Amino acid sequence: MKRYILRRIALAIPTLFLVSVMVFALMRFMPGDVATRMVEGHAYAPTLQALRHDLGLDRPVHVQYLDWIGGIVLRGDFGQSYWTRQPILEEFVRRFPVTLELAALTILVSVVLGVAIGIVSAVRQDTASDYVGRVLAILALSVPYFGLAVLVVVLPSIYFKWTPVWTYVAFSADPLENLKIMTIPALVFGVTRAGPIMRIMRSALLDVLRQDYIRTAWSKGLGERTIILRHALKNAMIPVISLIGLQAPLYIGGSVIIEAIFRLPGVGLFFFEALTRLDYPVVQSVNLIIAAMVVGLNLLIDLSYAFLDPRIRY
């Protein structure tokens, strides 16, 4: 187990290296020039040359890359925003709890809904409840979460003069108020993500229910509840957990729009604003941190398989 973890961590290094090269290169392929915008639009320096020098953009590209990645690896320095000159890590750390909480609540909503409906659909295969469940899943899959979010904000404001948009309060400051603010965005985001989970849950459970050990359990005379929840569900959860791992980047990516609509001060907006302003260091560093988290999360998910299925050993 320990060796497996070490091997996976070792494998994460080339992955993150490739990610760093790709984000670094992609940013520079973006149309528009950050220095031109900063000088001509905002007068950050008297001349373009002066600003390029100031930001280090006049150095060869490989030197710029090594300087950035070197800072992270050697000193844990993720750099500063070109525009605000503020340390990136500081801003990230301040905003990350919002995005993390949104992601955690979203996963909770999507798993509870997806797994529950998935179980009912599988156990009551080809009955009315299965059809209803499947229709709901397709509906959740096909409604874009940003469209649903806008409707949830706009419609009650028109019909009831009320809208689920509040001024953000941190969990540490007022947990109840914070949960009130976070619940509806998490429900909106979670419902749309529950669709795929429900479908995977249903097919995985159907598959497991046909296996020999389940038939054995039935023949032993065990109750339906015990068979489904204690014997079948654990195994059927493996693909569901994998799916959550695969969807992890979506929770961050999708949070941009959810955060904008429900005015939550998270990482998504920070990243999006940096992208529109061509703030290279912010986009690069935030991307890299998120990539590292996705790699880490996937490792955790792989390790959880051993818990769910005792036959799996690392």
Add this chain to the structure above:
Amino acid sequence: MARRAVFSGFLLLLAALVAAGPALAQQPKRGGVLRVAEREAPGLDPHLSISFLTHSYVSLTYSQLVRFPNGPEQKSPTDFAILPDLAEKWTVSKDGKTYTFNLRKGVRFHNKPPVNGRELTAEDVKYSLERFMAKSGFRDRFEPVQAIDVVDRYTVRITLKEPYAPFLNHLANPSFCAILPREAEEKFKDFNHPDAVIGTGPFVLKSYEKGIKVVFERNPAYFMKGLPYLDGAVIEITPDAAARLAVLRAGKAELPHIWGWISPEESRSLKQTNPEMTVTPYQVIGQGFIYMRTDRPPFNDVRVRRAVALALDRKGWNDALLFGEGCVDAGPVPCALKDWKLDASKIDPAKAKYLVGYDPAEAKRLLAEAGLAKGFTMPIFHWPGYVLPWRSYYDLAAENLGKVGITVELKPEEYGKYISTTALGKYEGAAMGPSTPFTEVDDFLFGRFYPELPTNQSHVADAELTKMLLAQRREMDPKKRKQIVDDIQRYLADKAYYVYVPQWPQYVAHPPYVKGFKHHDGYGLGMRLLYTWLDK
């Protein structure tokens, strides 16, 4: 006869009482906090950003030497009369080159460290205006300034290289001429840090939670006694436009935009769902146009440009998209800039038709005359993200031009690219987009037509015009200046260097209990809130 006189007198008295009734009831009340739903400003330093959000945010806290009228002082939203702000009076020398400003005595900065409420002096004015000239993206406006001298503690003298008529208007613009304390920059490196926002304006920046809200409180020591009426204002950061309107509808904000703006379309929907809302249309200084490389074929041929101008069915646009409320005579001076505008109806119709006319047959004839009988392909670079009507504008332009044989290739660009290249004149063929709503006519004339300027997006180089452009900014007599500006408008009518598109009115929306909030063009909010009060 006598009886009639008595009766008329009685009627007059009655009318006076009726008029006075609401006026008595409308005595401003002190107190309350106004909530504004708006996007986050990119920064707080008024010199390090040209964003209207930055300037509007910090306009609550700073003062300038002079200012525009607001609230009950203003005759219209484009009333750019110059009023005293930090300068209680000023004189201009006969040759128009020396301005002497006498400052109010006893004006104190907000009581925040490191400035701690010290008195504002002439040194602060010199420091701030020199910093503006060194750092601001608008610094070109002070190009004629030769020197800023401190005469004594309360007197500042500004010497210009040549007479410069737009000078006081620029000084009054809250976009950039805020008076800042030097100590704050020394401590915080610039004025972006919320603690560095220390001014002499009507509100004090109390706290700023990034991404959440900016809280302003009434400045108890503000030099205009008894003002502002509000206890404070809060900008609640709301990045999404639909959410901004939703919070207004739901009573969670008083303004759905930093200036309360909504589009004509939104105004209709709001009036339907919330008939109690105060929704007022204003003709604002906005302008949009097609701009072209007039230094290169085919647009160096005036016949081609005139064909483009005549191909646009402006009235049709106005009816289809703007509920017929737009202004079709939208350039070169914007409709709302009434003091300077020479209406197309006052220009020779043979020339004015290129500003407001629609004649596809004539457009085709002109193209044929220019050797383009078979038409040509015209790329139009643009940013598709501008507010709602714009997206339809690009399509309508393409459709209108297509009818006279000009095939438009719409070339959408990412905002960063558009604003740093195309909008600064770096493009091929043609482009389209809105103009910054400047407050000085000079920006719409000199700025758009003077050779080599980045804002001269059509690359105009017209010697006769250039002479007039320089003459109007050097003419200090407003009447004579207006004559030159009229001449420029007559001259430009049939040149079609830019082809202007209809401009819509902006609606200002707020709940009925918000009183005294009047729209005024120019990048600020602080002064608009000076006379605003809440009737609840």
